[in-house]
Amino acid sequence: xxxxxxxxxxxxxxxxxxxxxxxxxxxxxxxxxxxxxxxxxxxxxxxxxxxxxxxxxxxxxxxxxxxxxxxxxxxxxxxxxxxxxxxxxxxxxxxxxxxxxxxxxxxxxxxxxxxxxxxxxxxxxxxxxxxxxxxxxxxxxxxxxxxxxxxxxxxxxxxxxxxxxxxxxxxxxxxxxxxxxxxxxxxxxxxxxxxxxxxxxxxxxxxxxxxxxxxxxxxxxxxxxxxxxxxxxxxxxxxxxxxxxxxxxxxxxxxxxxxxxxxx
Numbered sequence: 001x002x003x004x005x006x007x008x009x010x011x012x013x014x015x016x017x018x019x020x021x022x023x024x025x026x027x028x029x030x031x032x033x034x035x036x037x038x039x040x041x042x043x044x045x046x047x048x049x050x051x052x053x054x055x056x057x058x059x060x061x062x063x064x065x066x067x068x069x070x071x072x073x074x075x076x077x078x079x080x081x082x083x084x085x086x087x088x089x090x091x092x093x094x095x096x097x098x099x100x101x102x103x104x105x106x107x108x109x110x111x112x113x114x115x116x117x118x119x120x121x122x123x124x125x126x127x128x129x130x131x132x133x134x135x136x137x138x139x140x141x142x143x144x145x146x147x148x149x150x151x152x153x154x155x156x157x158x159x160x161x162x163x164x165x166x167x168x169x170x171x172x173x174x175x176x177x178x179x180x181x182x183x184x185x186x187x188x189x190x191x192x193x194x195x196x197x198x199x200x201x202x203x204x205x206x207x208x209x210x211x212x213x214x215x216x217x218x219x220x221x222x223x224x225x226x227x228x229x230x231x232x233x234x235x236x237x238x239x240x241x242x243x244x245x246x247x248x249x250x251x252x253x254x255x256x257x258x259x260x261x262x263x264x
Contacts, residue, residue, distance in 0.1 A: 020159065020160075021160060021163060024158055024159065024160055024163040024164075025163060025166070028156055028167050031153070031154070031156075032171065035132070035153065035154065036107075037107070037109055037134070037154075037171065038107075038171055039107060039108050039109065039171060039173045039258065040108065040109050040110070040111040040134060040171045040172050040173065041094055041108050041109070041110055041111065041172070041173065041174045041175075041176065041250065041254075042111045042112070042168055042172045042174070042175050042176070043087055043091065043110065043111070043112045043118060043119065043121075043122035043176050043178070044112075044113070044118070044175065044176070044177045044178065044180060044184045044187050044188065045083060045087060045117060045118025045119070045121075045177065045178030045179060045180045045184055045209075046080060046083075046117045046118055046178065046179055046180040046181055046184065047113075047115045047116050047117040047118070047119065047143070047180075047181075047183070048077070048080065048116075048117050048181075049077075049080045049081060049083055049084040049087075049116075049117040049118050049121065049178075049179075050077055050080070050081050050084060050117075051081065051084055051085070051121075052078075052081045052082070052084065052085050054081075055074075055077045055078040055080070055081035055084075056078060056081075058074050058077060058078075059071075059074040059075060059077070059078045061074075062074035080179065083118060083121075083178045083179055083209065083210060084117065084118060084120075084121045085121070086178070086209065086242075086243050086246075087118045087121035087122050087125065087176075087178055087209075088121040088122070088124050088125040088128070089125060089243045090122075090125065090176065090209075090243045090246050090247060091110045091121070091122040091123070091124070091125030091126045091129075091133070092125035092126065092128050092129045093125075093129075093243065093247045094108060094110060094126075094247065094250060094251075095110055095125065095126040095129035095131035095133070096129045096131075097247075097251060098131070099129070099130075099131055101259070108173060108174070108254055109126075109131075109132060109133060109134060110122050110123065110125070110126040110131070110133040110134070111133065111134040111135075111136065111168070111171075111172070112133070112134070112135055112136070112150075113135070113136055113137065113138070113164075113168075113183075114135030114136055114137030114138075114146045114147065114150060114155065114156070114157075115135075115137065115143055115144065115146065115147060116144060116147055118178045118180065119135070119147060120147035120149060123135055123147055123149035123150045124147070124149040126149070127149040127151075132151040132154060133149070133150060133151055133154065134150065134151070134154045134155075134156075135147065135150035135154065135155045135156065136156050136158065136164050136167055136168060137155065137156060137157040137158065138157070138158050138159075138161060138164050139157055139158070139159055165187065165190060168187065168191075169190075169191060169194065169200070172191075172204055173202070173204060173254060173257070173258055174204060174205045174206075174207065174250050174253065174254060175188075175191055175204060175205070175206045175207065176207045176209060176246065176250070177206065177207065177208050177209065178209045178210060179209075179210050179213040179214075188206075191204070191206065192206065192236055192237070195236055196229075196233055196236060202257075203257050205238065205249070205250065205253040205254075205257075206236055206237045206238065207237070207238050207239075207240060207246055207249060207250065208237050208238065208239050208240070209240055209241075209246060210241065211239045211240070211241050214239060215239070220233075220234050220237075221234075
């Protein structure tokens with residue numbers, strides 16, 4: 001007879017849900033401690049973003065078919081691919097900078113949701129800088145497996161969205177949000193709520209990448225006009241359009257918030 005902690009039928013049952021939730025807290029905690037990871041820079045964005053060369057090839061094939069709907073879809077993918085390449089470059093630059101820091105215990109490790117698109121681009125950029133990176137994946141029936149650029153020992157797969165979100169937020173020291181869909185918006189607004197309500201005991205710069213996308217989508221001025229947020233709340237996010245802007249903003253913010261006291 002199996003002991004309870006080896007009984008897979010029991011562990012998969014509703015009665016053991018608390019144990020499964022606790023496992024998704026304790027197992028990542030143990031792994032992060034093993035690899036001395038305390039600080040992450042989290043990348044969010046569309047899972048549908050393609051590398052520029054792949055998007056260009058698909059557009060050429062679509063234009064050859066002449067089907068208007070297919071061409072329009074391929075053009076949208078080509079437009080979005082710019083952000084794949086920017087996320088890749090930004091993650092690479094941040095990783096190179098982080099690896100050069102004197103204080104090895106304070107490493108700003110790139111972290112993504114583990115999937116394709118912008119998530120893949122972030123892990124890929126860190127890998128190209130010969131750095132480690134994290135992928136916090138989630139089990140979904142329609143999603144492909146984790147991207148191949150995540151550091152093998154730091155690839156996670158969660159069942160519970162809320163535990164995955166906890167591990168996005170808890171070690172995060174900055175957030176970079178590229179154009180994305182429902183999942184990206186959900187993650188962005190949950191973190192903004194934590195910052196706004198001061199339930200987060202640290203300062204986390206929130207960078208929105210792609211001014212046109214974000215200003216077309218989010219009208220913070222309307223929220224302020226209706227009195228549902230304050231003028232100060234609008235300062236919780238910072239808009240950028242280039243990897244240079246993003247890198248220097250993040251480097252300056254992370255240095256001021258987390259490194260200067262250590263260097264003093």
